[in-house]
Amino acid sequence: MLMFAQTPKFISWKWQRETHSTHSSIGISCSSSFSRCSFSSSPSQRPLRYAVLGAGFAGLSVAWNLLQHGCKESRICVDIYDEAGIGGGASGIAGGLVHPYSPKVKLLWRGAECWNESLNLINIAEEALLNKLVNEGKFETPKNGESPIVRRRGILRPVVNSKNVNIMTENARNCLDNCRIEPINEEAAQKLVPNLSLPLNLAFYMPDALNINAQRYLQGLYLACENLANEMSGNLSFHRKSVPSLKELAGEYEAVIICLGARSAFLPELSGRLPLRACRGIIAKLQLGDEMREEYQEHSPSILSDAWLAVHGPRNIDLGSTWDWKSENYSRDITSDEASNSIETLIGKASSVYPAVRNWTVTRAVAGLRAMPPLTENGSLPILGRLDECIDLGHSCKYWLFTGLGARGLLFHGWLGKLLARAVISCDEDLLPCELTSWKHKMHR
Structure with missing residues (x-):
C-alpha cells in the first residue's frame, strides 16, 4: 500500500487568462523565467538517468518519449516507480473509448494533435504486444483487424437531450477527416446495434473511434519501451514500490517526472498545492450468460451515453462510470453496498438506450480515482510543468x-x-503550451 507522510489535500481554483504568450513550432507557449539545465558532468561521461513516478497512461508515454527523443550520444536510463504495477491505477480500468470530441461532439482543445499521437502510440503498443504473443504461440496472426488491444468498430453517441440537437449537429460538421462523425436516425442506428433505443431519433456515429483494452494497451506500451531501450542501448527498469517523498530520489537523477494521477497529491511536497479534484469512478464488468443467445454483434460499435458500454467481445462488455466527488479512495476494491448502488445506477442509465443490458450479468465491479483538472476556457485540461521554483528541495x-x-x-x-x-530533456518549459502551465502562477507556497 502507499505510505505517505500526510493525508492529501485536493483544492480547486478558477482559471484566469494569462498574457504575454508566444508561439513555438511545437505548440503555443508562454514566456518563462526557468533557465536551461546544466548537469554536473558531461552527458558523454555518464548515462542520463530519469525517474518516472507512475506506470499509467502519462508515465508510460513519458518513458517512451524519453527513450525516443533522448540524446543520441548518451545512454538513457529510465526508472519507473509504481507500487500498483503496470496499469495498476485508474488508467488500467479506463473504459478505453477513444475519440477527440466533447459530449457535444465538439473537437477538443488540440484535438487533432492529441488524436494523431494517440493513434501512433496505440499502434506502437499493439505491434509490440502482437509480436510477443505471436512469437510465443499465444495468438495467431491477426485477421480482419483482430487485436488483443484494439476493437475497431467505432462509437455511437445517442442524443438524449433535445437542447443539444442543434449545437451537436453544427459541431459534427467540423469533425476531423480521420475521425468522422455521421448523424444517423434510429433505423440506421438499429442496423448497427439491434434493439437500440433513440429517444430523439438521432445519434452521432464515429466509425473511426476506437475501443481500447486499457490494461493490455499499457502492457504493450511498456513492452515497446523495453524494446526501444534495447535498440538504443539504453536501460529501462520497473520498480514495484512506492516513493513516499520526492526527497528519496534527490541526487540520483537528472529529472524526476511525477505522473501519479490523483496520487500526486499524496506526496507531502505537493499535498494541498495542486488544482485537482479527486473523483472516484466505478465500472462494472458484464457477461452474457450461456443461456442467452442474443450476443452483442461483432460489427456493432460501443455506446457512449449517460453511461457508456465498452464492448470487449460478443459476450463481454464494461459498463461505466459513476462519479463520486467526495471520495479520495484510490483502491480498486469496493464494498458490497458501493457496488450494489453503483450497478443499479449504471444499469438504469444504460438501459434507457440499450434495454438489452438488463439481460447481462455483472461478474464484478472495480474502481479508480481520477485526477480531475480545473475547468478553463478551453475545457478541462491536464496540468504540466516544472516544479523546481514551486517546491525547493535544495538539490x-x-x-x-x-x-x-x-x-x-x-x-x-x-x-x-x-x-x-x-x-525535460532540454530543460525548457517553454516547449509546453501555456494553457497547461498557467496553474503554477496560482500555486500555494
Whole structure:
C-alpha cells in the first residue's frame, strides 16, 4: 500500500487568462523565467538517468518519449516507480473509448494533435504486444483487424437531450477527416446495434473511434519501451514500490517526472498545492450468460451515453462510470453496498438506450480515482510543468509534473507525453503550451 507522510489535500481554483504568450513550432507557449539545465558532468561521461513516478497512461508515454527523443550520444536510463504495477491505477480500468470530441461532439482543445499521437502510440503498443504473443504461440496472426488491444468498430453517441440537437449537429460538421462523425436516425442506428433505443431519433456515429483494452494497451506500451531501450542501448527498469517523498530520489537523477494521477497529491511536497479534484469512478464488468443467445454483434460499435458500454467481445462488455466527488479512495476494491448502488445506477442509465443490458450479468465491479483538472476556457485540461521554483528541495535534480488527465487520459497522454519529454530533456518549459502551465502562477507556497 502507499505510505505517505500526510493525508492529501485536493483544492480547486478558477482559471484566469494569462498574457504575454508566444508561439513555438511545437505548440503555443508562454514566456518563462526557468533557465536551461546544466548537469554536473558531461552527458558523454555518464548515462542520463530519469525517474518516472507512475506506470499509467502519462508515465508510460513519458518513458517512451524519453527513450525516443533522448540524446543520441548518451545512454538513457529510465526508472519507473509504481507500487500498483503496470496499469495498476485508474488508467488500467479506463473504459478505453477513444475519440477527440466533447459530449457535444465538439473537437477538443488540440484535438487533432492529441488524436494523431494517440493513434501512433496505440499502434506502437499493439505491434509490440502482437509480436510477443505471436512469437510465443499465444495468438495467431491477426485477421480482419483482430487485436488483443484494439476493437475497431467505432462509437455511437445517442442524443438524449433535445437542447443539444442543434449545437451537436453544427459541431459534427467540423469533425476531423480521420475521425468522422455521421448523424444517423434510429433505423440506421438499429442496423448497427439491434434493439437500440433513440429517444430523439438521432445519434452521432464515429466509425473511426476506437475501443481500447486499457490494461493490455499499457502492457504493450511498456513492452515497446523495453524494446526501444534495447535498440538504443539504453536501460529501462520497473520498480514495484512506492516513493513516499520526492526527497528519496534527490541526487540520483537528472529529472524526476511525477505522473501519479490523483496520487500526486499524496506526496507531502505537493499535498494541498495542486488544482485537482479527486473523483472516484466505478465500472462494472458484464457477461452474457450461456443461456442467452442474443450476443452483442461483432460489427456493432460501443455506446457512449449517460453511461457508456465498452464492448470487449460478443459476450463481454464494461459498463461505466459513476462519479463520486467526495471520495479520495484510490483502491480498486469496493464494498458490497458501493457496488450494489453503483450497478443499479449504471444499469438504469444504460438501459434507457440499450434495454438489452438488463439481460447481462455483472461478474464484478472495480474502481479508480481520477485526477480531475480545473475547468478553463478551453475545457478541462491536464496540468504540466516544472516544479523546481514551486517546491525547493535544495538539490540539482529537476522535478516535473504531468497529471490531471481526468477521463481523457487515452486522448491526451500521447501528445502531451511527447511534449513533456522534450521539455525535460532540454530543460525548457517553454516547449509546453501555456494553457497547461498557467496553474503554477496560482500555486500555494
